[in-house]
Amino acid sequence: MNIRKNLIRTGAALAAALALTPAALAAGPSYISQGLPAVWNAPVSRQIPAAVLTPAAETDWRLLLVNPWNELPEDYEVELATLANGLQVDARIYDDLSAMLTACREEGLSPIVCSAYRTEGKQRQLYTNKVARVRASGVPEEQVEAEAAKWVAPPGTSEHQTGLALDIVAASYQLLDEGQEDTAEQKWLMENSWKYGFILRYPSEKSAITGIGYEPWHYRYVGRAAAAEIHRTGVCLEEYLGRAVLPAAELTPAQNAEAPEGAASSESPLNA
Numbered sequence: 001m002n003i004r005k006n007l008i009r010t011g012a013a014l015a016a017a018l019a020l021t022p023a024a025l026a027a028g029p030s031y032i033s034q035g036l037p038a039v040w041n042a043p044v045s046r047q048i049p050a051a052v053l054t055p056a057a058e059t060d061w062r063l064l065l066v067n068p069w070n071e072l073p074e075d076y077e078v079e080l081a082t083l084a085n086g087l088q089v090d091a092r093i094y095d096d097l098s099a100m101l102t103a104c105r106e107e108g109l110s111p112i113v114c115s116a117y118r119t120e121g122k123q124r125q126l127y128t129n130k131v132a133r134v135r136a137s138g139v140p141e142e143q144v145e146a147e148a149a150k151w152v153a154p155p156g157t158s159e160h161q162t163g164l165a166l167d168i169v170a171a172s173y174q175l176l177d178e179g180q181e182d183t184a185e186q187k188w189l190m191e192n193s194w195k196y197g198f199i200l201r202y203p204s205e206k207s208a209i210t211g212i213g214y215e216p217w218h219y220r221y222v223g224r225a226a227a228a229e230i231h232r233t234g235v236c237l238e239e240y241l242g243r244a245v246l247p248a249a250e251l252t253p254a255q256n257a258e259a260p261e262g263a264a265s266s267e268s269p270l271n272a
């Protein structure tokens, strides 16, 4: 295993707003996803369990929260391990990732890791490209960045910069769109990834809480104990950590920056 050390520095925070525009929906395929806009307004069908935040969650590297409201710390460092295809992940998740992919392949399936660790520079490039595509699609200028941020996280807010997240696709279907969920590989991963410490990070019904559209290919390492609990209860990471906040569209930037932890997501009107 080839491991090297990287120092990650983040840029200025960019809050992602959640307004969806018809023009954006009509836009062409994005690098990350087309997604289905309907999920943004989908009601949450079950009661959300009470937050289970523990003191350990504040210091556990496996439970690092990076989302539109929580930027990667500027001094975040990650030791990387390189996969067979050259992509890199946090060295601490390498063994569990290898075990998961091996188990998946033993079922006769062909998962492919197509994206893993990204530098801030790479994330900035992806985001800048997405902004340009959204702008070209005719979205009003004041909404361009917010629309782009729903599909490509602004630099500093992407889980891919942590080395704990990866995109996995089926060899037979390598598009990052909703069709991915119908592949045998995704079905297996959605059912079994928790056993290896991974969760499907952006479920369809949690978009308003995660700030990210449905991505049936993006897996996040949280450790086996947390993954088991998250899988069992059906919460997303924000809910598990007791850190779900109102979507940016409903808050001012100042509120975003100081959104209280432990906000009662079950009482939030955002899914109404």
Ligand SMILES: [Zn+2]
Binding pocket: 115, 160, 165, 166, 167, 217, 218, 219
């Ligand atoms: Zn991803």
